[in-house]
Amino acid sequence: MNNRKPVVYVVDDDVSVCRALSLLLKSHGFKVQTFTRAIDFLTFKHPQVPSCLVLDLRLPNMNGLALQETMESQRQTMPIIFISGHGDIPKSVKAMKAGAIDFLAKPFTKKKLLDAIMQAILKSKAQIKEKTEISKIKRRIKTLSPRELEVFKLVVKGMMSKNIAFKRGVSLQTIKIHRGRVMQKMQAKTMTELISFAEKCGIPSSRR
Amino acid sequence: MNNRKPVVYVVDDDVSVCRALSLLLKSHGFKVQTFTRAIDFLTFKHPQVPSCLVLDLRLPNMNGLALQETMESQRQTMPIIFISGHGDIPKSVKAMKAGAIDFLAKPFTKKKLLDAIMQAILKSKAQIKEKTEISKIKRRIKTLSPRELEVFKLVVKGMMSKNIAFKRGVSLQTIKIHRGRVMQKMQAKTMTELISFAEKCGIPSSRR
DNA sequence: TCCGGTATTATACTAAGGTATAATTGATTT
DNA sequence: AAATCAATTATACCTTAGTATAATACCGGA
Numbered sequence: 001m002n003n004r005k006p007v008v009y010v011v012d013d014d015v016s017v018c019r020a021l022s023l024l025l026k027s028h029g030f031k032v033q034t035f036t037r038a039i040d041f042l043t044f045k046h047p048q049v050p051s052c053l054v055l056d057l058r059l060p061n062m063n064g065l066a067l068q069e070t071m072e073s074q075r076q077t078m079p080i081i082f083i084s085g086h087g088d089i090p091k092s093v094k095a096m097k098a099g100a101i102d103f104l105a106k107p108f109t110k111k112k113l114l115d116a117i118m119q120a121i122l123k124s125k126a127q128i129k130e131k132t133e134i135s136k137i138k139r140r141i142k143t144l145s146p147r148e149l150e151v152f153k154l155v156v157k158g159m160m161s162k163n164i165a166f167k168r169g170v171s172l173q174t175i176k177i178h179r180g181r182v183m184q185k186m187q188a189k190t191m192t193e194l195i196s197f198a199e200k201c202g203i204p205s206s207r208r
Numbered sequence: 209m210n211n212r213k214p215v216v217y218v219v220d221d222d223v224s225v226c227r228a229l230s231l232l233l234k235s236h237g238f239k240v241q242t243f244t245r246a247i248d249f250l251t252f253k254h255p256q257v258p259s260c261l262v263l264d265l266r267l268p269n270m271n272g273l274a275l276q277e278t279m280e281s282q283r284q285t286m287p288i289i290f291i292s293g294h295g296d297i298p299k300s301v302k303a304m305k306a307g308a309i310d311f312l313a314k315p316f317t318k319k320k321l322l323d324a325i326m327q328a329i330l331k332s333k334a335q336i337k338e339k340t341e342i343s344k345i346k347r348r349i350k351t352l353s354p355r356e357l358e359v360f361k362l363v364v365k366g367m368m369s370k371n372i373a374f375k376r377g378v379s380l381q382t383i384k385i386h387r388g389r390v391m392q393k394m395q396a397k398t399m400t401e402l403i404s405f406a407e408k409c410g411i412p413s414s415r416r
Numbered sequence: 417t418c419c420g421g422t423a424t425t426a427t428a429c430t431a432a433g434g435t436a437t438a439a440t441t442g443a444t445t446t
Numbered sequence: 447a448a449a450t451c452a453a454t455t456a457t458a459c460c461t462t463a464g465t466a467t468a469a470t471a472c473c474g475g476a
Contacts, residue, residue, distance in 0.1 A: 089292075089300045089313045096304035105297045145452055158400030161433070172432095174454055180434060191433095192366035195403050196414040206404040353422055368462070380462095382424055388464060399463095 006121045007049055010034040011041045011067070012056035012083070021054060024110060025117070038062035042070065046078070050128060052101070052120035054113070057084035057091060065091065068098050077127050079120035083108065137197045143185050151178040152186070156198040156205045214329045215257055218242040219249045219275070220264035220291070229262060232318060238325070246270035250278065254286070258336060260309070260328035262321070265292035265299060273299065276306050285335050287328035291316065345405045351393050359386040360394070364406040364413045 008030045010021045018034035025032045035041040038059050057064040068080055082095050082103040092103040102116040154164050165175045188194035195205045216238045218229045226242035233240045243249040246267050265272040272290055290303050290311040300311040310324040362372050373383045396402035403413050
């Protein structure tokens with residue numbers, strides 16, 4: 001079983017659309033999961049593999065745009081491709097503003113859809129890579145003691161050990177030890193690496 | 209003469225639209241420049257102040273989307289708001305994909321347009337700030353001698369002076385002097401600052 | 417040809433970063 | 447009560463960064 005095969009989720013209330021898209025996409029090497037209701041997709045636990053969502057704009061109960069908003073508020077970053085039979089410009093603009101990859105008005109060609117999906121999967125791959133990297137770093141940050149975390153933040157802002165020591169009213173040696181442990185726990189071989197770790201997790205470096 | 213008043217450029221082949229928008233926007237504190245042809249806007253030299261472009265989709269010779277592409281290829285980053293009487297979903301999607309702030313179908317309310325312009329001007333301000341900062345740093349980079357530039361790049365990757373010296377087959381002292389001059393010329397007080405300068409100019413730090 | 421910028425090296429020194437060892441204190445957990 | 451961890455400090459030592467001074471060499475422009 002190949003877990004690395006990209007997954008395309010399809011949410012469309014029209015079962016025949018689901019079936020047709022499923023066939024098309026499976027024939028192009030994607031794994032496909034279809035849903036006829038937004039809520040079913042939201043409660044579905046997606047694995048951590050490159051994936052995207054092909055989403056019908058008009059759905060019962062919760063429409064596509066609302067689903068998109070919900071995903072955003074849940075920090076779900078899966079790329080979305082909208083498909084719509086009765087869409088209009090404001091809706092397409094809203095979808096795109098919210099970060100959709102594409103918005104296809106029905107009828108659309110297979111090529112248009114497949115191109116969009118290809119792009120979405122690429123983006124998903126990049127997102128997953130970024131996410132796993134950040135979570136790895138955050139896991140390391142969690143192992144820091146409060147003092148170490150504080151020293152970490154000041155160090156990446158460019159403050160010298162002696163100044164940190166003075167600011168906190170402790171000895172230089174204490175800070176040096178904290179600093180050393182920060183490097184160890186963060187698994188940073190150099191200052192530059194430490195700074196890049198901090199940046200990736202939104203910890204400000206320099207005076208930005 | 210207030211040079212800091214934001215400028216809104218309007219490109220629309222309909223003179224009455226130009227006039228109406230000009231009146232509306234001037235009454236809201238913007239400076240306004242109108243054009244009836246894309247080429248007139250392109251050849252106009254805009255000053256370095258917060259500004260945005262209100263752009264009609266349908267224009268003679270060069271339509272709005274083509275103008276947008278041209279600006280992109282010229283690295284013109286001015287935020288664009290499309291207005292359109294006969295647009296469709298694909299065109300609006302294309303515009304948004306290419307980075308437009310908004311795409312308003314005529315008729316639109318004054319509020320919609322003003323909101324979009326407000327957002328565009330904010331973005332423009334951020335762009336200008338970013339751009340001036342980067343150009344300031346790039347100016348400093350230009351003062352570096354070839355050797356200094358090389359050392360700069362290796363330093364921000366986290367390489368130690370002695371390793372740089374070995375790699376280049378020169379003495380440690382030589383590298384230290386280059387390094388010192390890099391800090392001077394780049395006006396960096398700390399390593400973190402030097403790294404943030406490098407990052408802003410796309411010079412890779414660490415192993416990214 | 418002389419000057420200035422670049423590149424190089426050496427010696428010597430100061431400052432800052434980093435490690436090792438050892439010890440103390442306080443809080444929390446077992 | 448004992449053990450563990452975080453935080454602290456001191457002493458000592460080593461490495462790396464950074465500066466000052468002085469000297470050599472090369473190259474291109476005035």
